[in-house]
Amino acid sequence: MTARRTVAEPTPTRVGYGTLLRTPGAWTFLVPAFAARLPYAMLSAGIVLLIQSAYGSYGTAGLVVAFAAATQALIGPQTGRLSDRYGQAAVLLPTVAVHAVSVGALLALALGHAPTWTLFVSAGVAGASVPQIGAMVRARWVTRLSDSPKTLNTAFAFESVTDEFTFAIGPVLATGIATLVSPSVSLITEAALTVIGGLAFAAQRGTAPAPHPSVPGAEQASALSSPGVRLLAGSFLGVGSVFGAMTVTVAAFARAEGQPGLNGVVYGIFAGGSMLAGVLYGMIAWRRSVRQRMLGSYTLLVLGCSTLWAMPNLTALAIAGLCCGLAIAPTLISGYTLVETLVSAGAKTEAFTWLTGAIGLGLAAGSIVAGLLVDSHGARAGFVVPVVGAGIGLVALVSLRRLLDTPAGPGRIAAQGGAKVQLAGASKG
Structure with missing residues (x-):
């Protein structure tokens, strides 16, 4: 069996956000990153408003959005893997171009009342080409703060x-533009922010992680080949189901x-609780x-979700x-911290995108299942989804928690140089 390293805990020290934001070069990528990741939260609302306006069907709009979320969840990790191999700028430049073109195609098809299947194609490409800015920013933090856990x-x-x-202001911005101007302008704004923010972020090459090109003739190991990464991605599916089910069922x-x-107020309190806990x-x-x-935080999430129906x-x-929201951010932060310790520098962006993609996939599945339950059994039935989804994730985490230990010797998966390189690392955050 692989030996596990036991490290004595040092005396904790408080690290404030001021110290973090004074990290050299931080603001050069944080500002464009915010502009580039805001559209991530605008896309779904923009698609719903556009299709409902053009076709008069929330059902069709919901299915198209779910398909876009699914393609984003499945393709996002592949773009993350390419970013690890070739560098973030090399991936961002074509990605934002494809995204802009696909959003333009979706607009043209919807306004022209094209067959419904064409909407799935264009929206699927738009979802698949959403830049994985959040994962890229986290990878930059890892590079900048490698000596300061x-x-x-x-x-x-x-x-x-x-x-x-x-995610709190993105849908509000998309809805506001759609209401005051038009749904088309809402999606045009989303695409413009993606292009401008994405290109500005890509231009900050000095803070980007160094690429880890593959070695000819050697097999490139995916971050998903780590059992711990798979476990975390599965648990994040459960968290995503909470988001999706809450969106539908609260409404x-x-x-x-x-x-x-008051739908927006109640959901805003849920999201606000998560923001407060994260701070x-x-x-x-x-x-x-x-x-x-x-x-601990995942257990609190399940307990909180179990009260919603009553x-x-x-x-x-x-x-x-609010109580559920307070458990969300600590769970996500812990998951991202853990996954960083399970892979090497050549697979970190991909690992982060697997977690982000899992949330999106869980959100899509949770919203669909909750919607079906609400239609057939009433509003309260939708609250079953967060309990079941998060509950399954908790059972997996508890029963397989040893997979989250960082090996002291062989066992840490690296996706650099093509081979599965074994590295040591600390799992303390």
């Missing part, structure tokens, strides 16, 4: 809060209560290992949603 933990917390913030519950206008997580000097923190009104649901 405590600061890296704060960086991952910062990124989680940024993700939550973009249905608010409508059933006769207050559909606090990055400010705490943790004594427990990152694996223990993930198991809430008698929207006020109670908002409080329960």
